[in-house]
Amino acid sequence: MFDHSFFPAAKHGPTADGYFGEFGGKFIPEALTAAVDEVAAEYERAKVDPAFTTEFEHLLAHYAGRPTALTEVPRFAERAGGARVFLKREDLNHTGSHKISNVLGQVLLTKRMGKSRVIAETGAGSHGVATATAAALMGLECVVYMGEVDMARQALNVARMELLGATVIPVKSGSRTLKDAINETFRDWVANVETTHYVFGTVAGPHPFPAMIRDFQRVIGVEARTQLLDRTGRQPDAIIACVGGGSNAIGLFHPFLDTTARLIGCEAAGHGLTTDKHAASLSAGEPGILHGSRSYVLQDDEGQITEAHSISAGLDYPGIGPEHAHLHTTGRAEYRPVTDTAAMRAFRLLAVTEGIIPAIESAHALAGALEVGAELGPDGLLLVSLSGRGDKDMDTATRYFSGATA
Amino acid sequence: MTGNLDLLTATLAKTRAEGRAALIGGLPAGFPTVDGGVTALRAILDSGADIIEVGLPHSDPILDGPVIQTAVDQALRDGTRIADVLHTVRETHAATGKPVLVMSYWNPIDRYGVARFCAELAEAGGAGCILPDLPVQESAHWREHATAHHLATVFVVAPSNTDARLREVTAATTGFVYASALMGVTGARPTLSTSAATLVERLRRGTDLPICVGIGISTPAQAAQAATFADGVIVASALVQTLLDTPTDPTAPRRLTTALATALHQT
Numbered sequence: 286m287f288d289h290s291f292f293p294a295a296k297h298g299p300t301a302d303g304y305f306g307e308f309g310g311k312f313i314p315e316a317l318t319a320a321v322d323e324v325a326a327e328y329e330r331a332k333v334d335p336a337f338t339t340e341f342e343h344l345l346a347h348y349a350g351r352p353t354a355l356t357e358v359p360r361f362a363e364r365a366g367g368a369r370v371f372l373k374r375e376d377l378n379h380t381g382s383h384k385i386s387n388v389l390g391q392v393l394l395t396k397r398m399g400k401s402r403v404i405a406e407t408g409a410g411s412h413g414v415a416t417a418t419a420a421a422l423m424g425l426e427c428v429v430y431m432g433e434v435d436m437a438r439q440a441l442n443v444a445r446m447e448l449l450g451a452t453v454i455p456v457k458s459g460s461r462t463l464k465d466a467i468n469e470t471f472r473d474w475v476a477n478v479e480t481t482h483y484v485f486g487t488v489a490g491p492h493p494f495p496a497m498i499r500d501f502q503r504v505i506g507v508e509a510r511t512q513l514l515d516r517t518g519r520q521p522d523a524i525i526a527c528v529g530g531g532s533n534a535i536g537l538f539h540p541f542l543d544t545t546a547r548l549i550g551c552e553a554a555g556h557g558l559t560t561d562k563h564a565a566s567l568s569a570g571e572p573g574i575l576h577g578s579r580s581y582v583l584q585d586d587e588g589q590i591t592e593a594h595s596i597s598a599g600l601d602y603p604g605i606g607p608e609h610a611h612l613h614t615t616g617r618a619e620y621r622p623v624t625d626t627a628a629m630r631a632f633r634l635l636a637v638t639e640g641i642i643p644a645i646e647s648a649h650a651l652a653g654a655l656e657v658g659a660e661l662g663p664d665g666l667l668l669v670s671l672s673g674r675g676d677k678d679m680d681t682a683t684r685y686f687s688g689a690t691a
Numbered sequence: 692m693t694g695n696l697d698l699l700t701a702t703l704a705k706t707r708a709e710g711r712a713a714l715i716g717g718l719p720a721g722f723p724t725v726d727g728g729v730t731a732l733r734a735i736l737d738s739g740a741d742i743i744e745v746g747l748p749h750s751d752p753i754l755d756g757p758v759i760q761t762a763v764d765q766a767l768r769d770g771t772r773i774a775d776v777l778h779t780v781r782e783t784h785a786a787t788g789k790p791v792l793v794m795s796y797w798n799p800i801d802r803y804g805v806a807r808f809c810a811e812l813a814e815a816g817g818a819g820c821i822l823p824d825l826p827v828q829e830s831a832h833w834r835e836h837a838t839a840h841h842l843a844t845v846f847v848v849a850p851s852n853t854d855a856r857l858r859e860v861t862a863a864t865t866g867f868v869y870a871s872a873l874m875g876v877t878g879a880r881p882t883l884s885t886s887a888a889t890l891v892e893r894l895r896r897g898t899d900l901p902i903c904v905g906i907g908i909s910t911p912a913q914a915a916q917a918a919t920f921a922d923g924v925i926v927a928s929a930l931v932q933t934l935l936d937t938p939t940d941p942t943a944p945r946r947l948t949t950a951l952a953t954a955l956h957q958t
């Protein structure tokens with residue numbers, strides 16, 4: 286059913302020590318060195334082990350529900366300069382977002398390493414729900430760390446994780462959002478590393494997480510490339526995805542790196558880049574180290590990480606994966622800021638024109654598509670990642686559209 | 692001006708000659724205030740500590756538990772800057788003549804500039820830096836400047852490190868080796884982990900550097916126990932806790948320090 290090309294050759298990096306150009310690496314306490322090296326070694330063995338790839342593909346097909354559909358959205362596209370717009374429907378995965386593919390890969394790895402407990406951070410709750418789900422499936426103990434602010438705005442996902450048997454621990458330190466949830470998950474890992482694997486949720490963190498998670502998510506782009514070619518007979522002009530840490534974006538972009546398609550990541554611009562309430566690490570940040578790798582981060586002049594803001598919990602993060610920092614630096618990919626307002630307009634537009642309620646994260650990519658479509662005009666062909674569904678966001682959306690501000 | 696690596700080395704040689712472990716006390720700079728912190732650090736040195744570790748407050752202290760997080764959050768909310776950290780080092784060293792190290796996560800130093808940070812730390816009379824999240828394979832640039840300025844480079848090793856990794860890290864270390872007593876973040880624990888003695892024993896096979904044990908040591912009894920196998924004992928969270936308990940008195944750590952020092956002199 287799949288070719289194995291979602292485990293790519295080394296050509297696009299990283300180097301053996303985890304660098305994409307000048308970004309990446311392994312900036313971790315020594316207490317985690319052995320565990321991170323074990324993950325890297327086990328992953329190298331697993332990706333060339335047919336038993337692993339077969340089981341991974343089996344779960345993707347018969348548990349997650351892959352391949353996901355590619356949906357053309359002509360009524361939405363009328364507002365996008367008349368360009369043709371196709372959505373890669375990651376929202377149709379089991380658990381409602383792209384996060385499940387990465388998690389299935391990592392829980393299989395957890396089993397191979399003989400560990401019995403998984404921990405995860407979550408922002409929107411999508412990654413937490415996916416991890417709780419896979420842990421239930423595999424009989425693993427599961428603990429999810431979630432910022433208090435996010436627990437309030439994503440209450441539905443908290444209830445789902447708990448029903449699935451996971452323990453959700455509120456994080457009250459710092460920004461009380463995704464950044465601090467990651468800090469707390471690292472602290473748990475340091476103390477419990479013997480029994481526990483940290484199922485990191487995005488393509489950030491120390492090597493090998495950015496490369497491994499990219500490979501697990503690469504299936505998005507591998508499928509979309511074939512599907513779009515079948516339907517249109519050509520490659521897209523632009524490929525658009527939202528970027529929190531960047532896993533759905535890199536998964537979609539990566540199989541197109543060697544094409545001429547424009548790769549466009551949409552960062553959360555919150556209230557706008559002229560304010561301090563945004564999460565646009567590439568557009569407004571600078572190189573620095575956060576959560577184990579060198580990348581772009583939002584920070585002050587003395588290297589203190591500053592708080593991000595986005596209406597979308599999944600994009601509310603002051604960092605970004607190192608491979609995106611590299612693609613930004615080389616110019617192979619472009620990154621645009623999308624404000625809360627633009628995202629919410631696109632959120633509603635997709636609902637009323639196509640009958641699809643997107644996650645607010647994904648709505649940032651839709652807003653980007655409206656802009657890019659207008660730039661390309663009617664001859665344009667756009668491939669857009671619909672990374673997740675919007676059920677979890679109904680509270681936020683209802684409050685937003687009733688005039689209350691988030 | 693050159694840094695005080697030699698003073699650090701001499702201090703550890705002296706305590707070893709006295710047949711006891713050194714007491715290393717620590718607090719983040721800017722806590723409870725910048726001046727209050729200097730008063731507290733002087734009180735710690737005056738009541739029996741041999742060496743001081745000044746924390747450079749960071750927004751994302753992933754190797755710290757709730758007590759140090761609370762202190763660091765307060766220091767950052769009050770606007771503590773790197774200049775305040777250097778001021779704390781200078782005042783503490785000038786008042787006591789004892790070695791003062793900085794403990795910092797890597798991003799603040801990376802952003803400040805390694806060359807500038809080393810020059811200013813040496814100029815302030817600092818003895819070196821404890822670097823809990825700078826991996827040895829990324830440390831060449833730091834070590835070049837630290838060496839030039841006579842500053843110690845101290846990594847924090849852990850029970851989970853392989854023997855090969857311990858050798859790699861200690862080969863790049865100067866001053867002393869910081870051995871984490873347990874697998875976990877800073878903060879008090881009911882007992883001293885058995886992994887501490889094993890780690891120190893493994894380290895001894897590969898290095899002649901003094902080995903100091905920290906993380907999870909808070910009581911005189913734990914310090915005395917660690918002193919039976921280590922060259923130094925590092926206590927920070929428990930000292931911070933005394934200041935959280937008595938926020939109006941910056942000399943609050945005095946009583947605990949005296950008890951810790953007494954325990955180390957008796958072993």
Ligand SMILES: Cc1ncc(COP(=O)(O)O)c(C=O)c1O
Nearest residue numbers: 411529530531532533599672673
């Ligand atoms: C639906 C959805 N899309 C996107 C993201 C952002 O993550 P990433 O950038 O890793 O794809 C999240 C994160 O929680 C999410 O839930």
